[in-house]
Amino acid sequence: MLIQLQPYDEHNQTLEANVHPPDWVNPDPDGRYNMVVIGAGTAGLVSAIGAAGLGAKVALIERELMGGDCLNVGCVPSKGVISAARIAAAVRDAGEFGVRVPDGWSVDFGAAMERMRRLRAGISHHDSAARFRDLGMDVFIGDGKFTGGDIIEVAGKQLQFKRAVIATGGRAAELPIPGLKDVDYLTNESIFSLTELPERLVIIGGGPIGTEMAQTFARFGSHVTQIEKSANILFREETDAALIVQQAMEKDGVHFALNAVTKRVEQRGNEKVVVIEQNGEQREIVGDQLLIGIGRSPNVEGMGLENVGVKFDLREGVEVNDRLQTTNASIFAAGDVCSKYKFTHAADFMARIVIQNALFKGRAKVSALTIPWTTYTSPELAHVGLNPADTKAQGIEIDTYTQPLDGVDRAILESDDEGFVRVHTKKGTDTIVGATIVASNAGDMISEITLAMVINSRIPTWKKKLRLARGVGLATIGSTIHPYPTQAEAIRKLGDQYSRTRLTPFVKNLFKRWLAWTR
Numbered sequence: 022m023l024i025q026l027q028p029y030d031e032h033n034q035t036l037e038a039n040v041h042p043p044d045w046v047n048p049d050p051d052g053r054y055n056m057v058v059i060g061a062g063t064a065g066l067v068s069a070i071g072a073a074g075l076g077a078k079v080a081l082i083e084r085e086l087m088g089g090d091c092l093n094v095g096c097v098p099s100k101g102v103i104s105a106a107r108i109a110a111a112v113r114d115a116g117e118f119g120v121r122v123p124d125g126w127s128v129d130f131g132a133a134m135e136r137m138r139r140l141r142a143g144i145s146h147h148d149s150a151a152r153f154r155d156l157g158m159d160v161f162i163g164d165g166k167f168t169g170g171d172i173i174e175v176a177g178k179q180l181q182f183k184r185a186v187i188a189t190g191g192r193a194a195e196l197p198i199p200g201l202k203d204v205d206y207l208t209n210e211s212i213f214s215l216t217e218l219p220e221r222l223v224i225i226g227g228g229p230i231g232t233e234m235a236q237t238f239a240r241f242g243s244h245v246t247q248i249e250k251s252a253n254i255l256f257r258e259e260t261d262a263a264l265i266v267q268q269a270m271e272k273d274g275v276h277f278a279l280n281a282v283t284k285r286v287e288q289r290g291n292e293k294v295v296v297i298e299q300n301g302e303q304r305e306i307v308g309d310q311l312l313i314g315i316g317r318s319p320n321v322e323g324m325g326l327e328n329v330g331v332k333f334d335l336r337e338g339v340e341v342n343d344r345l346q347t348t349n350a351s352i353f354a355a356g357d358v359c360s361k362y363k364f365t366h367a368a369d370f371m372a373r374i375v376i377q378n379a380l381f382k383g384r385a386k387v388s389a390l391t392i393p394w395t396t397y398t399s400p401e402l403a404h405v406g407l408n409p410a411d412t413k414a415q416g417i418e419i420d421t422y423t424q425p426l427d428g429v430d431r432a433i434l435e436s437d438d439e440g441f442v443r444v445h446t447k448k449g450t451d452t453i454v455g456a457t458i459v460a461s462n463a464g465d466m467i468s469e470i471t472l473a474m475v476i477n478s479r480i481p482t483w484k485k486k487l488r489l490a491r492g493v494g495l496a497t498i499g500s501t502i503h504p505y506p507t508q509a510e511a512i513r514k515l516g517d518q519y520s521r522t523r524l525t526p527f528v529k530n531l532f533k534r535w536l537a538w539t540r
């Protein structure tokens with residue numbers, strides 16, 4: 022097994038018993054399967070359980086830990102430790118709310134990590150080998166490999182398939198930084214095994230993984246330096262949104278080395294030294310631990326893809342068409358292994374497309390998905406649809422509506438008012454094309470806007486043109502009563518902003534005359 026479950030305590034033993042049972046006995050293959058799924062992360066589990074639920078004969082193959090990255094070394098442990106860090110920050114800031122913590126406070130990092138391991142183990146039965154077997158699937162533990170034709174080999178057994186699904190996800194990329202391979206560094210596969218808080222943590226990468234961990238470890242008390250080659254972190258997001266998160270992290274004590282190129286890395290005794298170049302000058306950043314938080318590589322090697330005519334690229338992953346079919350018509354792919362949207366919910370919905378298209382000759386398209394995402398910092402940064410750079414590139418003209426949170430009572434009362442809700446609409450209309458939210462619960466708030474976009478996307482253009490159907494746009498959101506006081510009121514206020522743009526001088530004049538006449 023590549024991922025080490027450390028420390029090997031009762032929680033990790035429970036996790037292992039669920040997701041990689043040491044005493045697991047692979048079943049005997051049961052003739053030809055409707056579907057054989059390689060990889061039991063989100064994409065594989067959803068493909069398998071959905072297909073089996075509809076009556077298909079399904080085999081599911083996993084070589085490491087069922088549940089994949091999300092359960093074991095991704096979303097679940099990261100959100101577990103983020104929640105502990107949020108409590109630490111709340112206690113730290115309690116005085117601002119008039120709450121005194123009498124004898125000072127401290128973080129017990131070991132206890133916070135143990136809590137995460139306990140909760141992760143508790144969740145893990147959902148993804149367990151036994152559960153999937155009991156739901157009627159043949160679960161095989163081992164390396165899945167296409168040997169040719171319609172055969173996949175696993176642990177010496179040959180499985181025959183009508184349809185196969187490649188759901189093998191990805192892993193932390195091996196970055197070509199000079200010296201890195203001689204340094205004992207952390208990735209997402211090892212950071213959640215730590216039991217001692219590093220005094221100094223250096224993080225290379227300003228993307229979501231590096232950023233979430235930078236804030237978390239700073240809040241726990243580490244001296245964190247985050248290195249990023251762009252001018253700000255979270256560079257794929259709208260700049261002012263990313264800057265709000267960056268400034269919040271500075272208040273948490275994170276040090277940023279921006280516009281910085283990592284030249285090399287060295288191990289000096291127990292210390293890790295990162296040499297960066299910034300503004301033409303080189304300097305060293307020293308840490309007790311080094312986290313590589315950038316770069317994902319798809320798991321495409323050693324699977325015999327060349328034996329069955331499935332085209333792939335070592336960086337981009339498995340090549341698929343809009344229906345998630347690979348270059349072999351009987352083999353589909355879903356999740357991180359074939360998508361630029363590397364999120365659990367994206368893997369889940371891609372798997373649903375695969376079930377329809379692989380088993381029922383469906384025509385579902387991945388391009389029809391509206392995929393939001395969230396970075397779980399404080400404040401959270403959530404996004405859906407297009408941002409201004411995308412709309413510019415696609416020649417779409419937009420109007421932009423922004424509601425700062427310092428105009429929203431609930432945000433003010435919670436001292437959470439550094440953020441905003443922003444919606445981009447097609448110029449002159451209330452049709453939403455994209456949105457960004459920076460708020461403490463932005464990830465929850467974005468779904469209202471995503472729903473509006475999904476409803477719109479399902480109305481045929483001809484119906485819209487003939488005004489036979491109205492979608493849900495900013496005007497509808499503006500006329501939807503939101504409870505007071507909530508931060509989601511910010512979204513409703515954008516509807517008001519839009520409605521005010523409808524109040525042209527001509528309409529205003531009409532109203533004025535009517536009111537004067539009826540006075």
Ligand SMILES: Cc1cc2nc3c(=O)[nH]c(=O)nc-3n(C[C@H](O)[C@H](O)[C@H](O)COP(=O)(O)OP(=O)(O)OC[C@H]3O[C@@H](n4cnc5c(N)ncnc54)[C@H](O)[C@@H]3O)c2cc1C
Pocket residue numbers: 059060061062063064065082083084085086087088089090091092094095096097099100163164165166188189190191209230320323324355356357358362363364365366367368397
């Ligand atoms: C630190 C971190 C935090 C994250 N946080 C979030 C978050 O908050 N929200 C979110 O939406 N996403 C998050 N993600 C991303 C999310 O984890 C992935 O998008 C998701 O796990 C993808 O699922 P998947 O099924 O495509 O692949 P994976 O989860 O990677 O599963 C693939 C499985 O295939 C197995 N496998 C590979 N090759 C073979 C083979 N030849 N034979 C048998 N088995 C094989 C692997 O062992 C693995 O278990 C996070 C990721 C990381 C690293």
